[in-house]
Amino acid sequence: MFDFDAGKYGPYVWPAYAITALVIAALVLDSLMRARRWRRAAEAAANDGAGAS
Amino acid sequence: MMIPALANPERFMAFSRWAAPLFGAIAVVLLAAGLVLDFRAPPDYQQGYAVHIMFIHVPAAWMSLFIYACLGGASLLSLVFRHALAQAAARAAAPLGAAVTLLALITGSLWGKPTWGAWWVWGDPRLTSVLVLFLFYLAYLALDASIEDDARAAPATSILALVGLINLPIVHFSVTWWRSLHQGSSVFRAGGPAMPATYLAPLLVMGLAYMAGFGALWLVRIRGEVWRRRALARAVRRAG
Amino acid sequence: MSGFAVILRRELALSWAGGGGPLLALGFFVAITSLMPLALGADAARLAEAAPGLAWLVLALASLISLERLFERDYEDGALDLIALGPAPLELAAFAKALAQWVTTQAPLALAAPVILAALGAPWRLAPVTIAAGLVGGLGFAFLGGVGAALALGSRRGGVLIALIVLPLFTPPVIFGAGAIEAFAAGLDWRTPLLLLSAYGLAAAALCPFAMAAAARNALS
Numbered sequence: 001m002f003d004f005d006a007g008k009y010g011p012y013v014w015p016a017y018a019i020t021a022l023v024i025a026a027l028v029l030d031s032l033m034r035a036r037r038w039r040r041a042a043e044a045a046a047n048d049g050a051g052a053s
Numbered sequence: 054m055m056i057p058a059l060a061n062p063e064r065f066m067a068f069s070r071w072a073a074p075l076f077g078a079i080a081v082v083l084l085a086a087g088l089v090l091d092f093r094a095p096p097d098y099q100q101g102y103a104v105h106i107m108f109i110h111v112p113a114a115w116m117s118l119f120i121y122a123c124l125g126g127a128s129l130l131s132l133v134f135r136h137a138l139a140q141a142a143a144r145a146a147a148p149l150g151a152a153v154t155l156l157a158l159i160t161g162s163l164w165g166k167p168t169w170g171a172w173w174v175w176g177d178p179r180l181t182s183v184l185v186l187f188l189f190y191l192a193y194l195a196l197d198a199s200i201e202d203d204a205r206a207a208p209a210t211s212i213l214a215l216v217g218l219i220n221l222p223i224v225h226f227s228v229t230w231w232r233s234l235h236q237g238s239s240v241f242r243a244g245g246p247a248m249p250a251t252y253l254a255p256l257l258v259m260g261l262a263y264m265a266g267f268g269a270l271w272l273v274r275i276r277g278e279v280w281r282r283r284a285l286a287r288a289v290r291r292a293g
Numbered sequence: 294m295s296g297f298a299v300i301l302r303r304e305l306a307l308s309w310a311g312g313g314g315p316l317l318a319l320g321f322f323v324a325i326t327s328l329m330p331l332a333l334g335a336d337a338a339r340l341a342e343a344a345p346g347l348a349w350l351v352l353a354l355a356s357l358i359s360l361e362r363l364f365e366r367d368y369e370d371g372a373l374d375l376i377a378l379g380p381a382p383l384e385l386a387a388f389a390k391a392l393a394q395w396v397t398t399q400a401p402l403a404l405a406a407p408v409i410l411a412a413l414g415a416p417w418r419l420a421p422v423t424i425a426a427g428l429v430g431g432l433g434f435a436f437l438g439g440v441g442a443a444l445a446l447g448s449r450r451g452g453v454l455i456a457l458i459v460l461p462l463f464t465p466p467v468i469f470g471a472g473a474i475e476a477f478a479a480g481l482d483w484r485t486p487l488l489l490l491s492a493y494g495l496a497a498a499a500l501c502p503f504a505m506a507a508a509a510r511n512a513l514s
């Protein structure tokens with residue numbers, strides 16, 4: 001059903017998919033982690049402000 | 054349209070809270086479907102198995118342009134309306150655009166080697182335009198990084214984005230013109246005269262998957278920007 | 294009109310003074326061109342063939358020299374604030390600055406280019422088209438360079454940042470300029486690329502001052 005026989009094109013096709021997967025994974029992780037980090041910082045700053053005053 | 058409604062940061066945060074995961078889920082489903090269609094497609098008569106690279110190269114190249122257009126649009130709004138959310142959107146799009154442009158270049162190179170016999174073809178207008186586009190993204194990121202003050206960075210980077218956007222079609226035109234002189238090697242044009250459905254289907258689905266993925270990640274990054282500004286603003290207020 | 298003449302004269306003087314002017318860019322131009330045969334090998338035919346493109350590229354790169362100073366001095370000593378607040382629009386001052394840059398850097402480079410080409414073995418008959426290309430293309434390089442200089446105002450790694458901003462934008466004039474000279478050398482249609490180059494240069498001169506002024510205002514805020 002699926003054709004995975006790359007033959008002589010293997011050294012080109014699989015690295016292309018691997019790099020794509022890697023970059024996409026990195027983008028997803030970076031975006032989520034970054035957003036989470038700043039969310040925590042914003043909430044911490046809000047709490048600190050509320051606590052201080 | 055929707056944009057004025059979203060311009061309010063609170064409303065944007067409420068919207069993106071459900072929209073981002075939704076787009077993400079759609080992206081995952083489309084990606085799965087796209088990959089299924091991809092690897093059920095038979096090898097091409099000319100390119101052989103290398104045709105499978107087309108399904109991740111063309112969407113990346115398309116997104117590199119689309120994201121730059123989004124970057125330009127957001128920059129224009131930021132410049133004209135001095136809107137912080139617009140600037141956040143521009144800033145958030147840039148790394149995504151740069152990454153996907155790099156992917157387009159790398160996959161393009163890996164596609165080119167077995168099909169055209171060369172890792173790089175200077176004669177191809179699209180490849181060269183994408184390379185210059187990558188340099189535009191780098192310049193944007195470098196300028197953004199060099200200015201610490203958010204208020205100052207916004208107009209500067211927005212101006213640069215717009216200058217780049219205006220120049221992009223000119224760059225493409227100039228490379229196309231140049232190529233018309235230097236015949237060079239025959240360049241495989243994606244799909245040729247008419248792409249068969251077995252190739253068109255995975256290509257479109259993957260294209261939509263990349264779009265949905267961009268939508269999700271862009272929203273996530275803009276949310277991060279909003280929180281960043283809130284955190285900084287609150288820190289300033291506390292100190293003051 | 295006389296107001297503009299005053300502004301222009303000032304910019305020309307600024308541009309020329311302080312070890313700037315054409316000498317720096319010309320020196321760079323000559324130095325790199327001297328290294329070219331050493332890097333490419335002394336094969337005369339090959340050098341002559343590559344000469345137009347290489348010389349044009351080096352001309353573009355030489356345009357980057359002294360771009361950093363375009364706004365910097367006025368920015369640092371407060372003159373830019375005064376200009377921005379003054380009666381004349383900042384766009385006009387920006388136009389004058391870039392025009393002065395063109396006069397003191399681009400024009401000398403354009404005139405020197407045929408000499409460099411000849412040194413690399415290209416024929417002297419290329420001189421007219423090279424000078425023409427250097428002059429109109431130089432408009433593009435000077436005005437785009439001005440945008441880069443204004444955007445990078447106040448940042449520490451000014452020179453490198455300007456190069457990164459400006460070099461990709463140089464792509465069309467690089468292509469058209471080299472194309473014009475090479476087409477002339479090969480006996481092909483050189484008018485089209487030269488016209489395209491002129492159109493680009495004039496458009497840059499007309500539009501870039503707005504971007505330059507906006508960027509300068511932003512840096513002053």
